[in-house]
Amino acid sequence: MTVPADVLTRLRELCLGLPETYEEQxxxxxxxxxxxKTFAHTFVIEDGHPEYYAKVATAEGTILTFRSPPEELHALSNGGHPFFKTVWPPDMIGMAIEDDVDWAEVAELLTESYRVLAPQKLGRLLGEG
Known part of the structure; x- marks a missing residue:
C-alpha cells in the first residue's frame, strides 16, 4: 500500500516550502x-510491516515521522494517539495521519523538525519559531 496521493501532496507542499529541501524515495x-538529513518521512504500516514501526505505532495506516526539539519531545512522546515515540533516533516522533488530521499542526511540527536539523542560517530564514 502506498501513501494516499492527497496526503503526499499536502506533505510535499509543506516540506518543499522550506528552504533548500528536497524529496526522495x-x-x-x-x-x-x-x-x-531527513526531517520528514511518510510511509504506510500495513499487516504489521514495516515490523519496527508496527511494534511502536499507535495505529496501522499512513505514518509521518519527524524530529522534535527537546522542549516538545517529552510532551509528544507521552501524548498518546496519534503520536508515538520511535526508538531511534532519540529525537524522532511518529504520527498517524488520519482523516481528521490537523494540517496546521502538521505544518508546525514539520517546520520545527526542519529547524532541528537545518543549519542555523537556514532556520533563521523562517523567522521566530
Missing part, C-alpha cells in the same frame, strides 16, 4: 531532507 515511502 526512501527505503519505504517518501522522505524530505535538508542537506543529507
Amino acid at each position: 526512501a527505503w519505504i515511502g517518501t522522505r524530505w531532507r535538508i542537506r543529507k
Whole structure:
C-alpha cells in the first residue's frame, strides 16, 4: 500500500516550502531532507510491516515521522494517539495521519523538525519559531 496521493501532496507542499529541501524515495515511502538529513518521512504500516514501526505505532495506516526539539519531545512522546515515540533516533516522533488530521499542526511540527536539523542560517530564514 502506498501513501494516499492527497496526503503526499499536502506533505510535499509543506516540506518543499522550506528552504533548500528536497524529496526522495526512501527505503519505504517518501522522505524530505535538508542537506543529507531527513526531517520528514511518510510511509504506510500495513499487516504489521514495516515490523519496527508496527511494534511502536499507535495505529496501522499512513505514518509521518519527524524530529522534535527537546522542549516538545517529552510532551509528544507521552501524548498518546496519534503520536508515538520511535526508538531511534532519540529525537524522532511518529504520527498517524488520519482523516481528521490537523494540517496546521502538521505544518508546525514539520517546520520545527526542519529547524532541528537545518543549519542555523537556514532556520533563521523562517523567522521566530
